[in-house]
Amino acid sequence: MNIVRPEILVPVLMSCALLWWIGRGMGWTTRLTVVSITLVIIVAVLWIERAMQ
Template sequence: MQLDIIIPVLMSCALLWWVGRAMTWTARLTVAVVTLVLIACVLLFERTGR
């Protein structure tokens, strides 16, 4: 895997842990999935824009 994929995933996991301490497990999973989808969309947009 490349760093442009690993770094955003690690940062989003850290942010989810910090924010999600008071959240239920289903809310945490939902936020994690939405975050990963947004990261994937941004990466796809960047790669096609070049």
């Protein structure tokens, strides 16, 4: 499994940029919570997508 594929890299980079933009007023615990939820959603979507193929 190649981890540097566009369908993995692009959502991660976009969510990092979005978190940076929105998270300027957030505390670190809130940021970590949002990051973990976002990564779980990305992994779930990719897992479901690969399961359907």
